[in-house]
Each structure stands twice: as structure tokens, then as C-alpha cells.
Amino acid sequence: MEFSQIPVIHDRLVREWHAEETEAPATGFDRLVIEQHRQNFALWHEEDRARAPHASAEEVAQTKRSIDALNQARNDLIEAIDRELLELLAKNGTQLRGELHSETPGMIIDRLSILSLKIFHTREQTERSDATAEHRASNQERLKILLAQRQDLAECLDKLGEDIQAGRRYFKLYRQLKMYNDPELNPEIYGAHK
Numbered sequence: 765m766e767f768s769q770i771p772v773i774h775d776r777l778v779r780e781w782h783a784e785e786t787e788a789p790a791t792g793f794d795r796l797v798i799e800q801h802r803q804n805f806a807l808w809h810e811e812d813r814a815r816a817p818h819a820s821a822e823e824v825a826q827t828k829r830s831i832d833a834l835n836q837a838r839n840d841l842i843e844a845i846d847r848e849l850l851e852l853l854a855k856n857g858t859q860l861r862g863e864l865h866s867e868t869p870g871m872i873i874d875r876l877s878i879l880s881l882k883i884f885h886t887r888e889q890t891e892r893s894d895a896t897a898e899h900r901a902s903n904q905e906r907l908k909i910l911l912a913q914r915q916d917l918a919e920c921l922d923k924l925g926e927d928i929q930a931g932r933r934y935f936k937l938y939r940q941l942k943m944y945n946d947p948e949l950n951p952e953i954y955g956a957h958k
Contacts, residue, residue: 771880863932
């Protein structure tokens with residue numbers, strides 16, 4: 765997968781998943797990008813459920829636990845994307861040198877994934893027949909902003925890829941080291957057994 769194709773793939777998958785279609789199987793880096801995007805897709809919709817006005821306290825608590833698990837998987841997949849890229853670069857003999865880039869490709873891909881979801885759902889708002897013309901127009905403006913922001917971010921990812929290949933920039937694997945799901949690190953979990 766070329767970096768430039770990631771937003772196109774994100775958009776296609778969001779449409780397919782909303783239509784309950786299944787994507788073609790993928791391997792390696794492509795599979796990781798798709799799995800990471802699927803976590804964001806599931807997380808988006810789980811967060812919507814948590815905000816339902818008539819949800820019971822028990823439903824909200826269960827949804828929050830689900831959100832934590834999805835977010836953990838999402839972060840693990842960001843790391844897996846970066847690990848896979850570093851392995852591919854090493855395999856191709858690419859020397860990691862130049863200036864350190866603080867945001868990794870996996871982090872940027874995650875942001876592109878979220879923008880794809882925002883774009884899809886904002887576009888839905890521009891087409892709502894039960895909404896006012898002002899609502900649709902306001903969301904049309906939001907959509908323009910989101911599309912411009914994604915274009916900028918996609919170009920930054922492409923440029924980072926070029927700079928890494930040319931030895932002008934490099935990135936490191938940054939571990940998220942989340943604590944909230946770890947029964948050994950979260951005092952609300954390990955303290956519950958006392």
C-alpha cells in the first residue's frame with residue numbers, strides 16, 4: 765500500500781462497513797492499516813452508544829469498558845503499523861538517519877482514519893432530509909474544512925515517507941504504554957481485590 769492510497773482505502777472501507785459489506789483479505793502492512801481503521805470505526809460507533817440519552821447507567825458502564833478495549837486495540841495497532849514499517853525499511857536496507865520526526869507514520873495514519881470517519885458522518889449530515897437547510901449548509905462548511913485538513917495531513921504523510929526514504933528524517937517506535945486496562949497498573953482494578 766502506498767501512503768497516498770490510505771485515505772482512499774479508509775473512505776471505501778467506511779462506506780462498505782456502513783453497508784455491512786466485507787473487505788477483501790489483506791496481508792502485512794495493508795492488513796494492519798485496515799485493522800487499525802476498523803478499530804476506529806467500531807470505537808466511533810461505540811462512543812455514539814455511550815452518549816445515547818436514554819441509555820441506562822449499566823449500559824453506559826458496559827459501553828465504557830468496550831471503548832477502553834477498542835482504544836487499547838487501536839493503540840496496539842498504531843504501534844504494530846510502525847513496527848511493520850521499521851521492519852520493511854530495515855529489510856530494504858533503508859538507513860534511518862536525518863532529523864527525528866516526533867509523530868510516527870502510524871500516528872498519522874490513525875489521524876487520517878479518524879478524519880475519514882468525520883468526513884463520512886459530516887457528509888451524512890449534509891444530506892439529511894429531516895434537517896434544516898441551515899443545518900445542512902453548516903455541515904457543508906464543516907465538510908470543506910475536514911477535506912482540506914485531511915488533504916494537508918495526507919500530504920504530510922507522503923512527504924514524511926519521501927524524507928525517510930531519502931534519509932532526511934526518521935522515526936522511532938513509540939510505545940503507548942497504556943495503564944487503564946492493566947490489572948497490575950490501574951489502582952481501581954488491583955485495589956478492588958483487597
